Amino acid sequence: MINTHYNLLVISTSTVHGSGYMDYIKPAVKDFLNGRELLFIPYARPSGISYNNYTETVKEALATIGVTVRGIHEYSNPKEAIEQAQAIFIGGGNTFLLLKTLYELGLVETLQATVAQGIPYMGSSAGSNLTGLTIGTTNDMPIVYPPSFNALQFLPFNINPHYLDPIEGSTHKGETRETRINEFHQFNSQTVIGLREGSWLHVTNGTITLEGTFTARIFRAHETPFEIESGILHENIYL
């Protein structure tokens, strides 16, 4: 059962090939936020960008759809900023850094409590990894050591964002994404949803809907992975 208060937008990637930051997803974001101000959490720092520069990118992108954005670092008290937020967005970058920062600032429980009350939460890439049970299916490099891999756990499964099909004809011997997720399932039982770039999950009223242009790939422990089409995800897919 998904908490019926949850309002989540779980986005695979902020940017798809050939267009600007969040361009492809702006209509969905506009609907989702419905006029609310957005608290942006830039802790994942893609390429080590500063909080200010990252937040500026988001402000500029979302200004075009009339969304007002404020960075959490602009507040003296980040806990209060979350508690008083109208809507929250955690952007992509490095998942280990993001989760470590949230634990260090004592914000994990605050986010859980706030989002459980129905405050809309939007995550992209690393911010989407956090909506699952653990960050155990992130694609990121473990550049820092977080005190736990447990994530925000809004959803009873794990997300693999930027899901990438095996590259045909590749001569590289590093593991494919599917091999990695298979290894994950040797030690973890939860379902993993591979979200391709251009897809997202929309969670509201206790239902999860796959939106965007692509099918998603479902990995269940010890079963053959399969594809699902856009639309409502039934519990027997992810539980």
Next chain:
Amino acid sequence: MINTHYNLLVISTSTVHGSGYMDYIKPAVKDFLNGRELLFIPYARPSGISYNNYTETVKEALATIGVTVRGIHEYSNPKEAIEQAQAIFIGGGNTFLLLKTLYELGLVETLQATVAQGIPYMGSSAGSNLTGLTIGTTNDMPIVYPPSFNALQFLPFNINPHYLDPIEGSTHKGETRETRINEFHQFNSQTVIGLREGSWLHVTNGTITLEGTFTARIFRAHETPFEIESGILHENIYL
């Protein structure tokens, strides 16, 4: 300064495209082991393979060059198996699982002490990640949570095995390897050596030599990455 007792073979990948397990590196392995029996540590379990099956693969491959292999799981006391080993090989798989298992079995210090006495250590992929300071530049998925990211620390830098150049014309928005290592350097100061598949480091008499067919890519914090040719690595490259 590298401990002059170290005898290390730090291999990017066990297998290159188009040939069998370890085929391309057998001549170097034969020279390196020089008739010694090999203790194999299969804890990284690629694709979740069993210790027995993984060890069997290594036994078969190295039998062709006359190397006798025994898996550490065949001993009742893994600590003693390491202490009494003539040479040690840690194979590839999942770096998080490998390091977690070593910590849980209390083998990290045993390996450090044994290898510091001059017992030859060979690592491939995940086993090569362990020769560096931390596993912070592994490519693997964090499928389990180790008690630390600190590795065996034979070498005063980090290894990135299976180093992969950015794929020209890729439309995928996940980070390139270079972007990931750049993020690592926002929070860590050690040099990272990107070892392409088909290359390895040979450490003996306190010197490190890049061997194999390819150049390696050197990432120093806050400097432009550069390539080095095969041959001896001078300290000013990695310190």
